[in-house]
Amino acid sequence: MLEMKEISRVYRTDLVETHALRELSLSVDTGEFVAVTGPSGSGKTTFLNIAGLLETATSGEYSLDGTDVSGLNDNQRSRIRNEKIGFIFQSFNLIPDLNIFDNVDVPLRYRGFDGAERRGRIEKALDQVGLAARMKHLPSQLSGGQQQRAAIARALAGGPSFLLADEPTGNLDSLMARQVMDLLEKINNEGTTIVMVTHDPELARRAHRNVQLLDGQLASPDPFSASQSTPIEADLQPVA
Amino acid sequence: MEFRPILSAMLRNKTGSILVALQIALTLSIVVNCMFLAKQRIDHVNRPTGMDVDNIISVRSMGFGTDYDHDRTIDNDLRLLREMPGVISASHSSGLPMNGSGSANGFAGSPDEDASRVTANYYHVDERMLDSLGTTLAAGRMFRDVEIRRADNELLNRMPQQVVITQALADKLFDGEPALGKRMYDGLGESAEVVGILEHMYGAWVGWSDFDQVAMFPQRTEGPHIRYIVRAEPGKRDELIPLIEKTLADSDRTRLIRGVSSMEETTRNSYEGDFAIAVTLSVAVGLLLGVTGLGIVGLASFTVRQRTKQIGTRRAIGARKRDIIRYFLIENWLMTTIGIVLGTVLTIAINYSLASAFNTDQLNYGFLVAGMFMLWLLGFMAVAEPARRAAQVSPAIATRTV
Incomplete structure (x- = not known):
């Protein structure tokens, strides 16, 4: 599904060179729910941006669904983001002037679906997250948890290969956070691959496996994953 | 979308x-x-003026000496102007069209006192005025030499017997009926026969809506002022202006030559x-x-x-x-x-x-x-x-x- 080989990302200014990722190798299989954790400054956001094709790596190879996406141009990357990746952001990133229906519709319009196809997908996605009755509401008329569910519906509507979640419960209280995590687990159980970036150990524990970053590299196995059925050591082996 | x-x-x-x-x-x-x-x-x-504005020169003369003879000066000046190489035609006139200054009167197409009057701008001109302005007759004829009243004519203050008018004025005076041969009346009961119809030309005032209602009468102005309208061959206008000024000034010391200018400049000022x-x-x-x-x-x-x-x-x-x-x-x-x-x-x-x-x-x-x-x-x-x-x-x- 997702395979990174020796990915590095260096940010350069006139005065300083920052190595956000250092030869990171990682693979995620179809249907997995992987949590990427690490302290602040460990490279989580850079990993997320590169995994989501929001920015490019300085070096290394990256394949998505068996396709090398390292050398794609801006339009091709936009297309893959639209078709294969569903984004869930910490701040939901819903468009405040559009109602929930139109928010979910945004990526579908970029995809070029006709009106009937879009409507069907929007209704299905909103139904999946339990917001079918609120499709005419503006984001400001919904609670934080509902807004994040709407954002999940937007991510799901296009039928992506995997969901990329950036601190999906970071702006929610514990009750709403639990509801959103339940929803993500449900979506994963239905077959959607999820890669979630978080610094919250509680959240990470609910993933199938944890990958911990430290200084832009894979750290030692995450203690929270010790009880998981999949051995951490196997997950963290460099890709051959 | x-x-x-x-x-x-x-x-x-x-x-x-x-x-x-x-x-x-x-x-x-x-x-x-x-x-x-x-x-x-x-x-x-x-707007099309109906005149050869680009090639027309206007000259003003004002007699002042005790020996000044208005008719003699006009005769001499016209002879000199018409002999100058590069001049197509030269005429005397009471005014220059489109310069913002002129005379107007109310005229009617019938002698009835109740007849509606049409205001027209009029000029006193000579027999060559059409050539000098570059205008064209739509019907009839221009004045004959003998019809032009000289300045010493005792009837100078009476309405001349002939008139040439623009088509626009003719249409207003006679309600679109043929005007040639009919008489045009002033407010004093005097009249002139319409001997020619001009296709089109403008009068003195560019801002007047009836700017194209113009009449020409065959006579000289009363002295001591006179204006000459000189039409130059294309391209000769600017070289003729100083030459005309010198020639006329040198020919007669009993008058003053002034305001030698192109009609183009005058028109530009008017607009x-x-x-x-x-x-x-x-x-x-x-x-x-x-x-x-x-x-x-x-x-x-x-x-x-x-x-x-x-x-x-x-x-x-x-x-x-x-x-x-x-x-x-x-x-x-x-x-x-x-x-x-x-x-x-x-x-x-x-x-x-x-x-x-x-x-x-x-x-x-x-x-x-x-x-x-x-x-x-x-x-x-x-x-x-x-x-x-x-x-x-x-x-x-x-x-x-x-």
């Missing part, structure tokens, strides 16, 4: 858009009416006010378009800055750069179009008010269409750079939490 969501987003965040749409509406109404008025001024200036209005209106139109363009740039730049995160999110979930550019272009087009629709109503209302209050012409709708396209183009150009900047927003902005 994504009109509906863009429009609904605009309506939820409408203050800036409404203000710019109103600005566009006002701009359209002012620009279209100003362009229309400016074009009317330009058309006014460019100075029209030019000034056209230029002022054009400058106002340019400034207004510039201010409106800046308003659109300002709003678009503000919204791009305000929506950086939203643009990044759109990019993250699949928008290409051209989708972002298209979004801003459509948004601007919608705002401009709303302004244009309002502006169209306002434009017609303003024109209707002007037409009612000042008796101006009804708007030519071609100007409205031109104004619409101008504002659409202006909107497009004004939003192009902010839209291009918006497209440069990185999709990685979407994952930033601050």
Whole structure:
């Protein structure tokens, strides 16, 4: 599904060179729910941006669904983001002037679906997250948890290969956070691959496996994953 | 296309858009009416005069000496002028058309006291005046040499027996009936036979609506003032002007030669006010378009800055750069179009008010269409750079939490 080989990302200014990722190798299989954790400054956001094709790596190879996406141009990357990746952001990133229906519709319009196809997908996605009755509401008329569910519906509507979640419960209280995590687990159980970036150990524990970053590299196995059925050591082996 | 969501987003965040749409509406109404008025001024200036304005020279002579003989001076001057190489024709005249100064009287097509009078600008001229002005007869004839009353003629203060009039005057006097051979009456019961009809020429006052109602009578002016109308061969006018001045001045010391100038210059001076209005209106139109363009740039730049995160999110979930550019272009087009629709109503209302209050012409709708396209183009150009900047927003902005 997702395979990174020796990915590095260096940010350069006139005065300083920052190595956000250092030869990171990682693979995620179809249907997995992987949590990427690490302290602040460990490279989580850079990993997320590169995994989501929001920015490019300085070096290394990256394949998505068996396709090398390292050398794609801006339009091709936009297309893959639209078709294969569903984004869930910490701040939901819903468009405040559009109602929930139109928010979910945004990526579908970029995809070029006709009106009937879009409507069907929007209704299905909103139904999946339990917001079918609120499709005419503006984001400001919904609670934080509902807004994040709407954002999940937007991510799901296009039928992506995997969901990329950036601190999906970071702006929610514990009750709403639990509801959103339940929803993500449900979506994963239905077959959607999820890669979630978080610094919250509680959240990470609910993933199938944890990958911990430290200084832009894979750290030692995450203690929270010790009880998981999949051995951490196997997950963290460099890709051959 | 994504009109509906863009429009609904605009309506939820409408203050800036409404203000710019109103600005566009006002701009359209002012620009279209100003362009229309400016074009009317330009058309006014460019009306066909019926005369060879580019090649005509006007010369004024004023006798002052005790030995001054008006008729003798005119005879000599005309002989000298007509002998000069490069001169096609020379005539004496009581005035120069289109210079803002002349005489007018009320004339009628019948002797009845109750007959409606038509105001006409009239000149006292000689038999060669048509050649000297480059005008053309539509019917009849020009005066004969013997018909021209000299300055010493005792009947000089009475109406001459012949008159040549413009077609426009003939149509007014005789209600479109053939005028040749009929008599034209002044208010004192005197009359002249219409011996010739001029196709077209203008009189003295460029701002007068009946500017083309002109009559010519066959006589000299009473001294000591006289004006000569000299028509030069094409290209010879400017070299003849100083030559004429010197030749006439040297030939007779009992009078003063002054005001030797081209008719083109005189006409240009007469139309100075029209030019000034056209230029002022054009400058106002340019400034207004510039201010409106800046308003659109300002709003678009503000919204791009305000929506950086939203643009990044759109990019993250699949928008290409051209989708972002298209979004801003459509948004601007919608705002401009709303302004244009309002502006169209306002434009017609303003024109209707002007037409009612000042008796101006009804708007030519071609100007409205031109104004619409101008504002659409202006909107497009004004939003192009902010839209291009918006497209440069990185999709990685979407994952930033601050």
